[in-house]
Amino acid sequence: MLSSEKRSLIRFLLIYLTSTFILFSFASWIFYSSAKHHLLDQQRETLKYEAEHIKSQLRALHRSDAEILYYPKSKHIRSAIYDLDKAYIFGTFKTKQILDVHTDGNILYHITKIEPYYLGAAYLLTAKEIDFKPIENLQKNILFFMFAAGIFFSILGYFLGRLFVAPMRDSIEQMNHFIQDTTHELNTPISTILTNIEMIETFGKHEENSSELKRIEIASKTLSRIYDDLTYLNLNHHYHRRVITLNISDLLKERIVYFSAMAEAKGLKVTINIEQDVILKMDKNDAVRLIDNIISNAIKYNKPKGILYIILTNEAFIVKDEGIGIRSKDLTTILQRFKRANKSEGGFGIGLDIVDQVVRNYGFDLQIRSQEGKGTEVMVKWEK
């Protein structure tokens, strides 16, 4: 699966599952509240029934002439009687200001009005411990349902997501095939041109048309680099890296020679400060793509006859130009593929994307500082 496809699928799944979760949570909450209310009502019915029983006992007590009146007592239910002003008269328990409350923590209350006021009681308060077992069962059932629904919708979402990203995958594959075929077809003529230019330069037959040849060489090298970048991007996932101990100092010198014709053509003054024997464990192609893209950008966007600084130390690789710079608002998105902050120069906008990929692969740190109209400094720190 391609990374863009994976990204789209993850985003789709996140949105789909989050919205489904919110919807289900909301529905479950409503169901839970209603079912809990129903369960408490069922328990309250017991209190109502008991209250009626106590009421009839109060009536009997009121009619009794006995010197001592035994207030009825139940095993699981507590009760108390209050007068018309809600003042406590008697009961198996005593609570303050409870006549307006229906539940209090673990206790369920029920208030029954008594009329006429037997023993002066206008209100009968009955209370019992809430039986939490059915409520806990309800919670378990809802959680189980949410869990099962979560699994079901995750599987469904995954297949739906695959279905949705299929057209995108097809077009990306088509594009990749096209790039693969095109780059393959481009490789041979570019190599032929570059080899022939080299031969002309080697055998010294170019004095008369040296400037024209230089231009052909620059154009061919640019084409060659585009070919390399496209191949790199296209094969990035299938490409087997061969990490070796690489002398970056030597490689950088090589690449500077490679770019010398381009820099010369733009009249750039190249200031080089390369520390000897900077060694890194890296795939050579990755290192070439990193160096080439940073230097070629600095040449491309530098002002004519400007200065190009190339610095290499054991800590970092720094390339600085005096070119057009990047607007601060573009700095955050400049690393995205096909993103071009300035369209004055040619290109596909894949250079910094490749740099970013290499940097992330090796755990380097990429910093870009730029001031519009003054220039850009790209720094790759070898260690974060």
Place this chain on the structure above:
Amino acid sequence: MGKIIFILSFVSLCLCAEELSMQEQSAEQNCLNCHQQQQIPSSLIHKRYLMKYSTTKRIEEAIFTYLKHPDKAHSIMPSAFFSKFPMKEATTVDDSNLHKYIQNYLETFDIKKKLILEK
């Protein structure tokens, strides 16, 4: 000093107790004796009041009103009762003492004193 305080406390307690017992005696003399002679069950009347008015304060007001202005509207008894028995005369006891007698009466028949929890 301690002895003086003790003697003073003892004397004041005795006086209070005497006053309370005098009130009880007055309520007994002025109200309950007559009820007993006429075989009027005071406890049942209290229960009637309790069943209609619920609180001590409301009962006290109702009894006070009835004793001051005895008529069918203020009585706790059904109107048919007065076709058989004559209406009592308005009391001549002053308001303050009357309130004390009523409170004493309610205290005597206080239902809270009778109630205990089943074993």
